[in-house]
Amino acid sequence: MKGYTKPVLLIVIILLIDQVSKLWVKLNMTIGQEFKVLGDKFLIHFIENPGMAYGMEFGGEYGKLFLSVFRIIAVIGIGYGLHYMVKNKYNRGFILNVALIFAGALGNIIDSAFYGMIFSESTPYQKAVLFPEGGGYTTFLHGYVVDMLYFPLIDGTFPTWFPIWGGEEFKFFRPIFNVADSAISVGVFLILIFNNRYFKEEHQEKQSAHSEVAED
Incomplete structure (x- = not known):
């Protein structure tokens, strides 16, 4: 298990923060409700997203199903890639x-796959109920993703x-998102920024390993 501890721990932490925050919002807020965290610059504003990250949508029932299935396939691929990277000491x-990207993608899949089955519908007038008597508001893979982090920094x-x-008029930053979206964005951003450094160090390590083998 050497090499797996930190990635797995990071994934578990991200998933816990993501799901706990979503469950709290879902059970304690109505759609559109908000409260201020740091004045007007950071708010918790509850919306549900039927599509992609940051409020983007992928239309229709079949579009939603396609997106959910695509997410599952992507997470399986990322998970396998992560295992390969750890095994080969990237x-x-x-x-x-x-691992950040994997955790974020998995966090949103949990919403899409299960929230529609275990929650009643959230509306502007009514909070959701967990495990309602009449069943959830939709079927497997058709649930909405819970978003709540809102940073309208500039008007x-x-x-x-x-x-x-x-x-x-314009507002920056307009999208409302969640912890899972943030994990994906941070992971992608860091890879783009440090891409050359990561693979340069890996190349140097492999050269060093080959040199040691040759000397033996």
């Missing part, structure tokens, strides 16, 4: 970044000379 930083208006959106 750069530890790279492995942890892939402003585009200058009149600005192309297309001149004179219109």
Whole structure:
């Protein structure tokens, strides 16, 4: 199990934080309800996302099913890749970044796969109930992803000379997301930033290993 401890621990921690935060919001808030954490710059704002990360949608019932199945296939692929990387001693930083992506993808799959079966529907007027008598609000793989993290850091208006959106109001950062989305984004961002470093170190380690074998 050497090499698996940190990635597995990171995955478990991300999943726990993600699912606990979603369960709390789902059971204690109505759709559209919000409260301030850091003034107007960080809010908990409850929405449900039937599609992809950061509120993007993939239309229709079949679109939702396709997206859920695609997510499962992707997570299986990432999980296998993670196992391969640990087994073959890839750069530890790279492995942890892939573990972040895996945890985030798995966290959102849990919502899509099971939340519709175990919760009643959340509405602007009614909180969800866990394990309702009449069953959940939808079937396996058709559940909505719970989003709640909202950072409207900047409110402003585009200058009149600005192309297309001149004179219109804008808000940054508009998307509402969750811990799982954050884990995916951080993992991808770190891989993009440190990609050369990760694979340079790996190449150096392999060269060193080959040199030791040749000397023996």
